[in-house]
Amino acid sequence: MNEVYQKLMKCYESVQKKIHFRPQVALVLGSGLGDYADGIQVEEVLDYSHIEGFPVSTAPGHKGRFVFGHVQDVPAVIMQGRVHYYEGYPISDVVLPIRLMKLMGAKTLFLTNAAGGIGEGFQAGDFMLITGQIANFVPSPLVGPNMDELGVRFPDMSEIYDKDLQTVIQGAARDLEIPLRQGVYIQLTGPNYESPQEVQMCKILGADAVGMSTACEAVAANHMGMKICGISCISNLACGIAKHPLTHQEVQETADRVAPLFKQLITESIVRIGKL
Numbered sequence: 634m635n636e637v638y639q640k641l642m643k644c645y646e647s648v649q650k651k652i653h654f655r656p657q658v659a660l661v662l663g664s665g666l667g668d669y670a671d672g673i674q675v676e677e678v679l680d681y682s683h684i685e686g687f688p689v690s691t692a693p694g695h696k697g698r699f700v701f702g703h704v705q706d707v708p709a710v711i712m713q714g715r716v717h718y719y720e721g722y723p724i725s726d727v728v729l730p731i732r733l734m735k736l737m738g739a740k741t742l743f744l745t746n747a748a749g750g751i752g753e754g755f756q757a758g759d760f761m762l763i764t765g766q767i768a769n770f771v772p773s774p775l776v777g778p779n780m781d782e783l784g785v786r787f788p789d790m791s792e793i794y795d796k797d798l799q800t801v802i803q804g805a806a807r808d809l810e811i812p813l814r815q816g817v818y819i820q821l822t823g824p825n826y827e828s829p830q831e832v833q834m835c836k837i838l839g840a841d842a843v844g845m846s847t848a849c850e851a852v853a854a855n856h857m858g859m860k861i862c863g864i865s866c867i868s869n870l871a872c873g874i875a876k877h878p879l880t881h882q883e884v885q886e887t888a889d890r891v892a893p894l895f896k897q898l899i900t901e902s903i904v905r906i907g908k909l
Contacts, residue, residue: 637725638780640686644729645736647685652677652737654701656710658903659731659739659859661850663715663746665866665888669896670700670711677701681714687733688716688726699734704900707907710734717846718771719824728774728853732783735857741798741906742854744847744863745899747888749871749879751832752816752841757870757883758891760813760898761842762802763794763863767819767835768848775856784856793855798862798906805901811894816841818865820848829873843871862902866895 654677662669680698681687689697696713703709712734716727731742750759779786799815806813819835821827823845827835835843842865851861868884869875888895 635778635780637777638782641729641732641736643686644684644733648679648733648737651683652679652701654708654710655738656701656708656734657739658704658707658709658741658743658906659712659734660709660743660899660903661712661715661745663846663866663888664868664884665747665892666745666895667696667713669899670702670713672896673700673702673704673709673711675700675702688722688729704903707903709903710737710739715846715850718822718849719845724772724774724849728850731850731853732857735854735859739859741860741862742851743899743903744850744861745895746844746847746863746865747868747884748818748842748844748865749827749832749869750842750867751836751871751874752814755814755841755867755870757867757887759867760806760811760895761865761867762799762813762815763818763865764799764815765817766793766848766851767817767838767840768852770819770821771849774849774853784858788856790852790855793851793861795860795862797909798860801905801909802862802864802898802902805905806898809897809901811898818842818844818847818863820844820846826879827872832871832873835871842867864898866891
C-alpha cells in the first residue's frame with residue numbers, strides 16, 4: 634500500500650475512534666484568526682498530538698488542534714494551526730490535514746491566510762478573495778504514486794477556486810459593507826520573507842499576494858473533489874513595496890487588528906455556503 638495513503642488512513646482511523654462529528658465545511662485558520670473557533674458552538678476538540686502519526690504545527694500563534702462545531706447551523710471542522718512546508722515536513726504531511734478533513738465528511742474547504750500585498754493599491758489590512766493561484770515554487774503534493782482512492786492521476790486545475798463560492802463571499806462582503814479585493818495568490822516556501830527581486834518576479838508572474846501556505850492545500854483538496862474558496866488578509870506590503878524591513882510581529886499585529894471584521898466575513902460566508 635502507498636505509504637502516504639497508509640499514513641493518512643492511520644490518522645483517519647485514530648480520529649474515528651475519538652470523534653463522531655460529521656462536518657460539512659472545513660476551515661483553515663491563518664494568522665490572527667486562531668481564536669475564531671472559540672466563538673462557535675463547539676461540540677468536540679481534538680489536539681493534533683492525540684492523532685497517531687499526525688504532523689504537529691510549530692508556527693507561532695498556531696494552537697495545533699481540530700475544533701468541531703456549528704457556525705450557526707453549519708457543521709464545520711476548524712483547523713487551529715496549519716502545518717507549513719518551511720517547518721521541515723514533507724509536502725505530503727503538509728496537506729495530510731486537508732485530506733483528513735475530506736475523509737471526515739467535509740465537502741467545502743475554506744482557506745484563510747496572512748499574506749504580503751503585491752497588487753496595485755493594496756494596503757495592510759485589506760482582504761483579498763483568492764480567485765487563482767501559483768503553486769510552482771513548492772513541490773506538488775500529488776508527486777509520487779497516485780492514490781486512486783483520493784482522485785485521478787492528472788486532475789484538472791482550471792478552476793481551483795469555485796466561482797459559485799466566490800460569488801457567495803462577494804455577496805457576504807457587500808452586505809456587511811466590508812471592502813473585498815480579489816486576486817491571485819502565490820505560495821513560496823519561506824520561512825524567509827521574499828527579497829525585493831523575488832517580489833518583482835511574483836508581480837511579473839501575475840500574483841497579487843504572496844505567502845507560505847494555502848496553494849499546496851488547494852491542490853490536494855481539488856484532487857479529492859472538494860469545492861474550495863479562500864481569503865487572504867493582506868498583513869503587510871511585500872518587500873520592496875513596503876518601505877521598511879518585514880517582521881512577523883508586523884504580520885501578527887495587522888492580522889489581530891482586522892480579525893473582528895475577518896471573523897464576521899467568514900461567519901456570514903459559511904452560513905451562506907451552508908445553504909447552497
